[in-house]
Amino acid sequence: MTDTNPTLDGVAEDLADLTATVAGFASQLEHNTQTIDRVSAVVTKLGPGQEQDGKGGKKETPQTPPFILLLTGEKCATELAALDGWVRNLLVPTYLGEVSSSATWCARWWEHPAAVARLHAAWLAWQELTDPETCGRTGPAVWHRDHLDPMLNQLRAPDGPFAGCMTNPDRSQHTLLPIPPVDPLPAGTAF
Template sequence: MEPAREIDTETAQVPGENEPVEAPRFILYLEGPAYVGALRLLTLWTHHVLLPVYGREATSAAPWCPTWWEHPEAVARLHALWMAWGALTGPGSDMAGPAVWHRDHLSPVMEALRDPQGPFAGCKEGKHRPKSQPSVETLDPFAPDITIAAETQTPEI
C-alpha cells in the first residue's frame, strides 16, 4: 500500500509533482462523469466507514433508505459530512478534529437524515419510497400585478 501523500493546502500541490490537485467540489455543483465519480467515492466512504461504525438499525422512528443515493438531500448532506471528515481527520488536521467532526457534523447530519419526517420518511429496509418534490410557483418579476410587502417601504408596482 502506498503511503498517503500530503497536499499543500495553500497551493493545492502534491510535493514532488507539477500538476495542481483540484480541491474537491461540493457534489451539487457537479454533473455528468464528475458527479458519478464523486458519488462513487461517497458511496465507498458511506458503506465502508460511515455505516459500519455509525449505522444503526432502521426503524420508523429512525429510517434509513437502502438506496440513499436516490435522495438528493441525503447525497448533499452525506457529501458535506464526508468533506468535513476529510478536513477534520486527515493529515495535518488538529488532534481535536475528530471530536469536532462528531459534535458539529456527524450528529446533526444523522439526526436530520434519520428524522421520521426527513428525506427517508416512508422508506423501509429493502424498500425505497420516491418522494414528490414540493410544488414551486414561478413568479414573473416583470408581471404588472406583483405587490411588494409594506415593511420594505418599496412602492407597489
C-alpha cells in the same frame, strides 16, 4: 453695521486647507494605485490557483471541492462513487445502529439529493478532520460534534429525506413521499 464681506485672510486660509486635503488624497491614490499594480503583476505572473510560497516561488493553492449537487456527468459519477465507498465501508457499519421508524435509513440513499448533499459534506469534513496534517488531535471530536451528529439527526429524522422510505434497508421496496412539481433540472444534472 455688520460687515458681510469675508476677509481675504479667511478665504486664503480655507483655500490652503482644501489644497492640502486634495494633495493628501492625491498622494494616497497614487500609493493605492502602485499597490494594486504590484499585486496585479504577482497574480498575473502566478496564474489562477497559485500563490507564492514565501521564497519567491510558486505553490499550488488547494482547490476546494465543488458542491456535489452542482456536478454533472463523469465528475458527478466519480465523486458519487467515492462517496459511496465511504458510506458503505465506514458510515453505515460504524455509525448506523438499528433502523426504525424514528431513525430511518434508505439503502438507496443516492436517490435523495438532500441526503447526497449532507453525506457529501460530512465526508469532505471527515477527510479534513481525520488528517493529522490539517486537524490536530481534536479533529475527530470536532467532526463527530459538528458534522456527523447533526447530519445523522437530519437524515434520520421522522421528517427527513428518508421519511417515505421503508425502515428496513434489506427490503427491495422503496417509496418516496410525493413532492410538489418543480422546474426540471438543467440537462446533464445527475439529480
